Amino acid sequence: CKQYTLHLANIDVAEIKNNDIVEIAKDKARKSYEILKHPVITTDGGIFISALKGFPGQNSKQAAMLLGPKKILALLADETDRTAMRRNCMVFYDGKKYKVCMAEVPLVISKQITESEYKAYPLDSILIPLHEENARMLTYRQMPIAERVQFTELPFFEEFIATL
Numbered sequence: 375c376k377q378y379t380l381h382l383a384n385i386d387v388a389e390i391k392n393n394d395i396v397e398i399a400k401d402k403a404r405k406s407y408e409i410l411k412h413p414v415i416t417t418d419g420g421i422f423i424s425a426l427k428g429f430p431g432q433n434s435k436q437a438a439m440l441l442g443p444k445k446i447l448a449l450l451a452d453e454t455d456r457t458a459m460r461r462n463c464m465v466f467y468d469g470k471k472y473k474v475c476m477a478e479v480p481l482v483i484s485k486q487i488t489e490s491e492y493k494a495y496p497l498d499s500i501l502i503p504l505h506e507e508n509a510r511m512l513t514y515r516q517m518p519i520a521e522r523v524q525f526t527e528l529p530f531f532e533e534f535i536a537t538l
Contacts, residue, residue, distance in 0.1 A: 444487060
């Protein structure tokens with residue numbers, strides 16, 4: 375197993391338009407590698423709402439900014455199926471080959487926007503992780519950051535990084 379030191383590189387690469395978050399993350403990894411000239415890790419992901427046929431999907435960040443949680447809830451007003459999936463992909467690229475990790479977190483969309491003192495991703499105010507440890511059915515926004523992490527892709531990614 376090789377030893378790597380991780381550094382945050384604040385670079386901006388053009389993101390391809392694609393429905394596949396794996397392909398988006400791989401393309402970002404290749405472009406980042408071309409700039410940095412050393413192994414890189416990139417991510418991509420989204421929120422895939424069942425009743426909306428996967429919308430906003432890989433465009434979740436744009437939907438959060440343009441529509442916000444209020445308009446997403448309006449789209450679901452007459453829906454009984456409020457299930458969704460938080461999908462994230464992490465890609466390691468060393469200039470020759472890719473190593474990919476996919477993480478999925480099942481969710482349900484709340485019926486109202488929740489507020490709290492914790493600042494978060496805009497849609498976190500309506501996303502409830504489905505997990506036995508979340509018996510109170512709190513949205514991400516209602517959880518302290520330290521508690522929220524266990525209901526994200528981060529535990530999967532920590533294991534992935536340990537295998538590099």
